[in-house]
Amino acid sequence: TQLLEQSPQFLSIQEGENLTVYCNSSSVFSSLQWYRQEPGEGPVLLVTVVTGGEVKKLKRLTFQFGDARKDSSLHITAAQPGDTGLYLCAGAQETSGSRLTFGEGTQLTVNP
Amino acid sequence: NAGVTQTPKFRILKIGQSMTLQCTQDMNHNYMYWYRQDPGMGLKLIYYSVGAGITDKGEVPNGYNVSRSTTEDFPLRLELAAPSQTSVYFCASSYHRGRGSNYGYTFGSGTRLTVV
Numbered sequence: 560t561q562l563l564e565q566s567p568q569f570l571s572i573q574e575g576e577n578l579t580v581y582c583n584s585s586s587v588f589s590s591l592q593w594y595r596q597e598p599g600e601g602p603v604l605l606v607t608v609v610t611g612g613e614v615k616k617l618k619r620l621t622f623q624f625g626d627a628r629k630d631s632s633l634h635i636t637a638a639q640p641g642d643t644g645l646y647l648c649a650g651a652q653e654t655s656g657s658r659l660t661f662g663e664g665t666q667l668t669v670n671p
Numbered sequence: 672n673a674g675v676t677q678t679p680k681f682r683i684l685k686i687g688q689s690m691t692l693q694c695t696q697d698m699n700h701n702y703m704y705w706y707r708q709d710p711g712m713g714l715k716l717i718y719y720s721v722g723a724g725i726t727d728k729g730e731v732p733n734g735y736n737v738s739r740s741t742t743e744d745f746p747l748r749l750e751l752a753a754p755s756q757t758s759v760y761f762c763a764s765s766y767h768r769g770r771g772s773n774y775g776y777t778f779g780s781g782t783r784l785t786v787v
Contacts, residue, residue, distance in 0.1 A: 568711070592775055601675075601761050601778025602714075647713065649776075657702050657721070657767045658729070659776065661714040 562586060563650055563662035571668040572638055580633045580665045582648035589653050591624055591631045596645040596664075638669045673697050677762050677779035684752040684786045692747040692782050694762030702765045703745040704729075704776070705737065707758040714761065720745055721767075752786045759783050 564583045572578055582591070590609040594602035606615050608624035608631065615622045619642075621634040635642055645666050649659040678693045696703065701722050706714040716729030720739040734756060736748040745764075749756060763776040 563713075594775075600780050601763070602776075603778070604775035607775055649714075657765060658704075658716060658719060661706075663711060663713040 562660045563648055565646075565648060565662035565665050567665060568663065569666050569668075571670065574639060574669055574671050575637055576669075578635050578638060578667070580635075580646055580667070581630070582632070582650075582662050583630045584650065585629065586650075586652065587628050588650035589628070591628075591648060591650045592659065593622055593631070593633055594647045594649060596647060597643075602645075602647055635667075638667075640669045640671050643667060643669050675762055675764055675777050675779035677760075677782050679782060680780070681783050682785070684749075684784065686752060686754065686786060688752050689748070689750050690752070690784075692749075692760055692762075692784075694745045694747065694779060695743050696745075696762075696764040696777070697743065698764060698766070698777065699742065700764035700766045700777070701742065702767055703739065704763045704765075705735070705745070705747045706761045706763065707731065708761060708781075709758050717747065717760075749784075754786050757784060757786045 566581045592607045593605045596602040606622045611626045611628045613624045619636045623632050645664045647664045648662045675696045704719040705717040708714050715731045717735050718737040720726045723742050726737050760782045762779045765776045766774050
C-alpha cells in the first residue's frame with residue numbers, strides 16, 4: 560500500500576488548458592513537498608508547504624496543503640509544453656525526521 | 672556550484688558482479704540519501720545518513736551497503752548484482768539543523784543500472 564497516492568497517474572493535455580494533480584494520504588504529514596522531474600534528470604524541488612490550509616503560488620502553479628495536512632494539490636493554469644514532466648509529491652512525518660516518502664508520480668504531457 | 676554529482680551515469684553489470692555508485696555533494700549538507708526509481712513506483716529509500724560516520728537502512732536496503740566517511744561522499748555498494756537491482760539510482764542531500772526544519776532535497780542526475 561502506497562502511503563501517498565497521486566492521481567492521475569498520466570495526464571495528456573493541450574497547451575493552454577488547466578489541470579490539477581492530487582496527492583492523498585490517510586496519514587498526517589508535518590510538511591509536504593512537490594518536485595518536478597525531467598527525463599534523464601533527478602527531481603527538482605518546486606515548493607514546500609508546512610501549514611494546514613496553506614496555499615503557495617509559483618507563477619502559473621498553485622500548491623495547496625489540506626487543512627488536516629493529509630493531502631495536497633497542484634494546479635497549473637494555462638499549461639505550456641515546458642510544463643511537461645513527472646510531478647512527484649513527497650511527505651515528511653514527525654516520526655520519520657528528514658526522510659521523505661514519495662508518491663508514485665503524475666506524468667504530465669502538454670501538447671503544443 | 673556542482674550540487675550533487677553521481678557517477679557513472681550508465682552501467683551494465685552481469686549477475687553476481689559488484690560495483691560502487693559514487694555520490695558527492697559540495698553544499699555542506701549534513702543529510703544524504705540513496706533512492707531507487709522504478710517505472711510507476713516512485714522513489715524508494717535504500718539507505719540514508721544524518722552525518723559522517725552514521726548510516727541507517729531505508730525501505731529497501733537488501734542487497735546494498737553504504738558508508739559515510741566524510742560529509743561530502745556517500746557511496747552505494749552492490750555486492751552481488753541481481754536482475755531485481757536493475758533500476759535508476761538517485762543520490763540526494765539536504766540540510767537539517769533540528770526538528771521541524773523542512774529544507775528540500777537536492778538530487779543528482781542519477782545512475783541507470785542494468786543487470787543482465
